[in-house]
Amino acid sequence: MTSNEKKCPNCGHVFKPGETYCPNCDLFVPFDEQKNLPNDTITNSNEPTSYKNDTPSEPSPSIPTFKHRNRTSVEETPATEEEIVETQSDMEEATEKPIIEELSEIETISPVEVETFKESDEPVEEQPQTRVTDSPTPPSNEPPKKSNKNKILVGIIVLLIVFGGGYVYNSQKKQNELETTLKLTTSAEDAIQNLYMKNQGEVFLKKGISQSDITSAEDKVKELKGTEQYDKLNERMQQAVKTFTRLTAINEAFKKPVIEGNQLINDAYVKDDTKLTLEAIDPEENGFDKLYNDTIKEATEQKTAIKTFKTTLEKLYRDDKVVSEPSKQVYNEAVKQLADIKDPELKAEFQKILDDVSKIIDEQEKKAEAARKEEEEKQAAAAKAEAEKNTQQSQNNNNTNTAQNGSSFTPSTNGGRWGTRQDATIDLSDPAWAWNPGVQEKVISEVIKRGYVVDGGYTLVPKFIENGVGFYDLYATKNSKLFPNSKPEEFPIYVVTINDKTGWFKGNGPN
Template sequence: MSNYPKEEKEKQEKKNDTAKSPDYQSEKQNDDINWSDLKDLSLGEVMEQLDKFTDSSHTDAMDEQASDSMEESVEKLFEDNPILATYLRGHKEGTQVEALKKIEELVKEKETAEKVTDSPTSLDDDPKDAIIMSNEDAEEYQEELQAEETIVEPDEEADEETTNEDASEPTLPTVEVESDSQQVEAAETAELEAPAESTVEETVVNQTAVAKNEQPIAEHQVSEPETERTRQSLQKKKHPKRKWYALAAVLAVGITGGAYYNHVQAVAQAEREQEAKEKAQLASIASEVTELFTDDQQQLLKDTTTATQISNLDNRLSLLKKVAGYKDIKQVLADAQEKLTQVEALNEKFTSPILVNGEIQTDAHVKNVDTATFSKLTGNSTFEETYNKAVTVAEKEIANAKSVMANVTHLTDQLSNGTVAATVNQTSYDDVKKQLTTLYDEDLKAKLQTQITPVQTALTKRAAAEKTAREKVAAEQAAQEQAAKQKAAEEQAAQTQATLLAKIAANTTYSESTQILSTNTATNKENRPIIDSRKSDLANSSSSAWNWGAGMYDFVINRAIAKGYIVQNGFYLERVRIENGEGYYNLYAMNNESSLMKTISAKALPMYIATINAKTGYFKGNGSN
């Protein structure tokens, strides 16, 4: 609150009388300012509006005011204006919201104080006492201040504008009435250029600089007549209290405009951030939806895709209904859920999933093939074609199962009382049994196998009886054939034996002289024995001289076989003579089956081997040994 001297009080009373005149009241009414209209304007435009409402005719009331110095005026201005001081302190400390509330409280306190002190005051009071103006006087002071601020010499106004331009860069952007799109564009541009808070702060600093240049009016005493120079100087000064109200109004407009600007920026930024966040969320969901499929066309589901995954994605997507692309992803999820339901229902009918990652599995087969049913999808999409291929696999298995069951029925119908019809044989049974191996339904396979087992039993029984009969006939035939062969062999052997014996007899020489078998007995090369036979000895067939000495027979025969001269049953012993009570025998090979006789032709048989002493086992032939 400012203190005025007595002279100022007298001048104030004169001004009050003037203000009560009709002309002044009319002018005062035209001077009313609607401060709410200034909230969207920049500080510079607010000052221009204040200048428009100022009337130069009221500047004479300020002629007696003077300023001691710029520094004293500024200090006095801050000292007498707690509102301005509160705003600057709050802006400096970063507590603009709290400062704004404090300013409102100070204004209310100011108005209350003015009402209380509005009672008559004696002009004889001490000049130092405070002079409280009525609300009407305050309005008049405010109007006069506005008028005085517009009266500036051209050169000084230009200098002041230049000073303001230098001191106020950068300034708060002018807030103009624009369309919605223009406001958003301006807000985005201002956000990119500089933060709103710093702009408001710089504007207040600039306004303070202007106040310094404008030389606020300090309290003074009017003691002498004023010179023309003093009058012109005083016309350029500003009334402190009116300056106080104008500055408070400017600050209020600046704060309101800055707050509104900050609010617009915050809302726009929040909307952009929310939009970006929602777009990112939608992109994330779209990426996860893509991962549900094996192909880029989003036709074939992965085997890891579950209904829970799709449901969770759908729940998250429901929060983004206003984001572009929502409907497309929603449709893809709906299609995915439908496909998953179809695939799961299809796979459930197989022993293992038939569709895995969009591919047909060859090891999957129809369960309950005798009762299962399948239907193909209409359409020609990749999913529908793949699904229908799986159905085709199932239909083939079902058709094959029905064919096998029909053949089993036909086979079992020919079984009666454990006996099968003559038209049924092992081959027909084996064919049906082989068809059972083409079935993948193990339960059905076991059932059909049980049905055809009695047929196999009957066939086995019949086959056994038939085999017994065949074997009997074969045995009889074999016996007959063997007997015939034996007889023929015997006859052949007898004939051969007779022939060989005849040849031996024809090749035998006889001599009654003594011929002792020894190492000195001479040999020959005509395949003849080395000892001649004696007929008289041959005639004495019962003589004991013909008996073999103990073990001599086996010794000689085994030795001849071992050396490869003869084979068992392939030799012949011929009696030769008796010398000194010892009988001699000639040994002949009757065939060429022995190892040494293989090179001998059948015509050369019988082959003379050696002459043997039956008692001693000594033998010698035509060989070197």
């Protein structure tokens, strides 16, 4: 190596005249040290006079100090654009690390670097430095190039500040959003739970729940729309709405709410007898479904009882008044049906109507009974008059009873009334009980003709014997002209006493 050559201590590159940096290792000799280099390392013979120093320089080491252009004595490599982007990405992915901590992780700038960053753009006057060389080397007029590391580091710091500030903002924003979502979720959860009875699960809605409660809860759930929590909360909300709709519908069928919480109110009554359009829940999935179905059954039974009674009542009461001839049988049927109606107010209203019907029926029965008695009396009087007339005629024709010796007589009575005399012993083998031929048939034909009895509605009873003659009492066993309105329990009824030998007969009517 010639005396005017200088080599890179790292790779051995021979520096060309005016070449300050090793193209391979990027090493350089600082100006402040080049003036102390020995002649065999660097030559500044061609350096301008203004850079020469007339003051003798202090002795310097024979080997120059080489430094990386973009590094300090601490080993560093310049940050590339990819590294900067990667640094930015890492910063954005951080979730908890504060920006101050990230800034603290930046490489500490050594005092040497700081001194390098502070190099002035103005040419630095260097003391002339000479060294012995075989041939003069032109001096270098190029001042040392300013390092780019300060720019890169400043850029990184700026990026960290910008993106770090953005991260801090976004992180705070996300934190605020999470807190807001948590509050809204808690509020919606509480709103849904408050729709139901405590310690019953989400099955039975609370007592006294209203539409405003449902609307308020729905609004709170809607505030979470677009979040992960919305779907599940909305599903629970919709179930509550479905239950509330059913609860409202069945309660509307009654005069007051029939379902309160998890109980069926016993003294709740349907509003009217219109057909219930609600359908039972099938299959039953929980306690509310069963309670709802039981309520539908109760409503149906009450409505059916009311409708059945009204149908019967129409036969007795129309146009706000009792019909002209209400039936006693229909009335009794209506009384039984009224007992099936549970609503006491409605039952009292219907009972008042039935009382009016009952009064009319009682009046009709009284009138009918009076008319019947009057008719019976008329018929009895007419029959009696007819009987008396016929009896008188018969007596005129057969008033003389001839005994076996030819004498006539009239049998005695018991106390003056016919039909009351009775022998203690009746011996039917006695000839006195034998009818003379044709006498019985003649007498029976006559009394039937007069209306005393009817064919097949009479009986003959042997009563007593006097003067060898048997006397029979004739009794009516069915209604006849003489007894048109007599009741079955009143029969048999005495009519006349008959002589079985002559056909003479006599009763208690006038002769």
